[in-house]
Ligand SMILES: Nc1ncnc2c1ncn2[C@@H]1O[C@H](COP(=O)(O)OP(=O)(O)OP(=O)(O)O)[C@@H](O)[C@H]1O
């Protein structure tokens with residue numbers, strides 16, 4: 001665990017000493033929160049999604065976030081172009097599987113992407129990870145079903161072995177899996193009552209991967225969000241909770257992360 005904390009501390013410090021360009025191809029529901037979250041951790045968001053410009057944008061960026069939420073043909077075309085450029089230039093890619101558990105279009109598209117491109121981090125909620133593993137739909141909407149943590153660890157391990165990506169499954173307990181596996185128990189169930197919080201976690205991972213393509217970077221991305229929300233007053237309503245969460249994210253210090261992280265390593 002000391003090793004994890006030491007590496008996270010270095011990544012945190014590198015993050016705030018850099019101002020990397022984070023190219024986010026995302027849905028309209030999350031785009032504004034995501035751009036603000038990227039800015040609040042000192043990085044520079046670029047949300048360009050026109051297929052006629054994305055190659056140039058990705059080429060100049062330090063990290064690429066691909067989010068499948070509310071997918072359109074237009075964005076699918078852009079995604080393919082950006083993924084190719086990112087791989088050619090060793091730019092880290094975060095792929096957020098929004099809705100693959102409920103949409104054959106998104107699931108088939110994801111399976112094709114994974115055959116063709118190297119993805120640094122595959123991220124989804126428990127049901128999205130399950131559906132990618134089983135190549136089968138498992139929900140009606142974008143929200144996750146309740147699944148056993150041990151089963152999802154197994155899905156993550158399998159996907160990591162198959163695609164050589166770091167795999168992040170979000171839920172009550174977050175699972176971050178590569179050759180090592182961490183279970184993260186920070187967070188607040190109010191997060192699941194506000195839309196696009198998972199999408200924002202994806203963009204924070206894209207930020208931390210821009211300074212280090214590592215499992216520790218993914219742990220940091222998830223944990224920054226989850227500790228920020230734990231510090232919000234329990235009595236407030238959901239709108240104030242959201243404001244408080246983003247206030248805290250914009251001010252989060254390494255000492256707060258170090259003191260409050262609830263992570264445990266498990267054997268793979
Ligand atoms: N019951 C819970 N308790 C604590 N934290 C939670 C809980 N459920 C989700 N979270 C946290 O909320 C964030 C989003 O995770 P979630 O699995 O809800 O993503 P998602 O379904 O992709 O979200 P969205 O579709 O709203 O973008 C993560 O940081 C996760 O750790």
Ligand SMILES: Cc1ncsc1CCO
Nearest residue numbers: 027029069070142196199
């Ligand atoms: C994309 C999307 N569709 C319904 S809610 C939402 C936000 C992230 O899940």
